[in-house]
Amino acid sequence: MAEGGKPMRLWGGRFEGGPADALTRLSVSVQFDWRLAPYDLLASRAHARVLHRAGLLSESELERMLAALDDLEGACRSGEFRPTVADEDVHTALERGLLERLGALGGKLRAGRSRNDQVATDLRLYLRDNVRYLVSRLVELETALIGQAEEHAATAAPGMTHLQHAQPVSFGHQLLAHVHAIARDVDRLRDWDRRAAVSPLGAGALAGSSLPLDPQAVAQELGFDSAAPNSMDAVADRDFAAEFLFCAALIGVHLSRLGEEIVLWASQEFRWIEMDDAYSTGSSIMPQKKNPDVAELARGKSGRLIGDLTALLTTLKGLPLTYNRDLQEDKEPVFDAVDTLLLVLPAVSGLVSTMRVNTARLEASAPDGFALATDLAELLVRKGVPFRDAHEAVGHLVVWCQVNDTTLDRLTEEDLAKISPHFAAGEKDGGDVPGPLEVLNVQGALAARKAYGGTAPDRVRDQITALREIVDGQAAWASGS
Numbered sequence: 176m177a178e179g180g181k182p183m184r185l186w187g188g189r190f191e192g193g194p195a196d197a198l199t200r201l202s203v204s205v206q207f208d209w210r211l212a213p214y215d216l217l218a219s220r221a222h223a224r225v226l227h228r229a230g231l232l233s234e235s236e237l238e239r240m241l242a243a244l245d246d247l248e249g250a251c252r253s254g255e256f257r258p259t260v261a262d263e264d265v266h267t268a269l270e271r272g273l274l275e276r277l278g279a280l281g282g283k284l285r286a287g288r289s290r291n292d293q294v295a296t297d298l299r300l301y302l303r304d305n306v307r308y309l310v311s312r313l314v315e316l317e318t319a320l321i322g323q324a325e326e327h328a329a330t331a332a333p334g335m336t337h338l339q340h341a342q343p344v345s346f347g348h349q350l351l352a353h354v355h356a357i358a359r360d361v362d363r364l365r366d367w368d369r370r371a372a373v374s375p376l377g378a379g380a381l382a383g384s385s386l387p388l389d390p391q392a393v394a395q396e397l398g399f400d401s402a403a404p405n406s407m408d409a410v411a412d413r414d415f416a417a418e419f420l421f422c423a424a425l426i427g428v429h430l431s432r433l434g435e436e437i438v439l440w441a442s443q444e445f446r447w448i449e450m451d452d453a454y455s456t457g458s459s460i461m462p463q464k465k466n467p468d469v470a471e472l473a474r475g476k477s478g479r480l481i482g483d484l485t486a487l488l489t490t491l492k493g494l495p496l497t498y499n500r501d502l503q504e505d506k507e508p509v510f511d512a513v514d515t516l517l518l519v520l521p522a523v524s525g526l527v528s529t530m531r532v533n534t535a536r537l538e539a540s541a542p543d544g545f546a547l548a549t550d551l552a553e554l555l556v557r558k559g560v561p562f563r564d565a566h567e568a569v570g571h572l573v574v575w576c577q578v579n580d581t582t583l584d585r586l587t588e589e590d591l592a593k594i595s596p597h598f599a600a601g602e603k604d605g606g607d608v609p610g611p612l613e614v615l616n617v618q619g620a621l622a623a624r625k626a627y628g629g630t631a632p633d634r635v636r637d638q639i640t641a642l643r644e645i646v647d648g649q650a651a652w653a654s655g656s
């Protein structure tokens with residue numbers, strides 16, 4: 176930030192002395208709200224046109240105003256115009272830029288608007304733009320996960336509950352579970368966008384303006400669906416920011432769960448995946464180490480995203496209508512959440528798309544922990560045995576396997592017959608019930624779970640087809656088509 180000259184204030188008229196340094200330092204927000212400058216300029220153009228239509232700017236004044244705004248935008252972009260510590264906030268800095276270019280005419284733009292409706296408008300514009308950008312990054316992560324799922328639709332893996340082997344699943348099915356969570360996040364952001372598409376501009380400080388402005392025309396020009404129907408709500412409402420931060424926090428939570436799984440998968444104990452060198456880190460002391468820092472940071476960053484949401488909700492709680500300076504605290508958590516997600520998502524996408532899945536190890540450990548026990552119990556159910564008795568019989572069988580140091584998939588028909596008559600291969604009450612040895616294999620167990628939503632590789636491939644269509648729609652939304 177540049178050195179400040181004489182402090183630039185938008186409210187000096189009734190004050191005799193200048194503000195104390197301590198107040199200035201407390202009050203200044205330009206060091207973080209400067210990123211709203213392009214949106215403030217957009218809103219200024221729309222406001223200039225409305226002033227012109229209201230007869231408050233002549234044709235030539237409008238032209239000079241718009242030309243100066245264009246010039247100022249170029250200067251902001253090139254860095255030739257920069258805020259200084261003497262500018263209180265982005266609005267103040269840009270008004271200075273306009274005055275430098277237009278002299279007294281620059282002071283006309285403030286008619287009928289206040290920083291209260293301006294800042295609420297700017298933040299909505301900023302977020303609506305960045306949410307689209309964020310959705311593009313989420314689409315990249317979905318695509319990376321779907322790519323791996325496609326390769327591993329038929330790869331059997333140990334499915335877990337309580338982090339204990341439970342039933343075999345398709346590894347692709349497990350990867351897609353994460354895609355569904357992220358797809359809901361995108362859905363939530365799109366839904367958020369509908370509610371955020373309301374323009375506060377025209378609300379002025381809180382009560383609207385006595386000038387003949389046209390908030391609805393301004394709303395339309397700025398790409399909003401409508402203008403705020405209540406000027407007090409327009410300047411006081413930060414639901415859009417809080418709701419965005421909830422969406423961001425939940426994305427953070429989803430990334431933390433994926434991150435935690437990847438940390439486990441990459442561990443020596445699991446060895447389900449090998450991370451690409453480009454997405455893993457080494458140790459400064461242990462030469463052999465390959466650490467999952469990307470996954471750990473994804474997990475860790477959820478803490479600050481939840482913190483951002485908590486910070487804003489706490490600021491909003493108990494605020495009286497309408498604008499209060501507390502609301503200046505809305506921006507840093509929002510910017511932090513956007514920055515954090517834009518930092519984390521590309522790294523996680525890269526980690527996922529480049530990881531190598533240890534298919535042999537996954538398939539070999541899929542039946543571990545007697546994971547086929549449910550299949551055997553369900554087979555007995557198909558033979559007419561009450562599930563309660565089937566559960567009991569298979570439970571005995573598991574103990575027998577433990578005592579005899581064997582596993583379910585290594586049993587013979589003779590072994591089974593010793594445990595319970597229910598397991599006799601020939602005992603079928605219909606033509607289509609398989610024998611016990613037929614269900615005691617992992618691929619059979621996967622294929623049998625073929626109802627909608629199940630882990631059968633064919634259902635996993637159906638899911639991929641459906642998800643690809645959803646993700647294509649999300650990508651199109653993000654790019655504005």
Ligand code: ARG
Nearest residue numbers: 204264290291294500502503
């Ligand atoms: N920097 C302020 C904010 O972010 C702009 C609005 C200031 N309004 C005021 N009445 N002081 O909230």
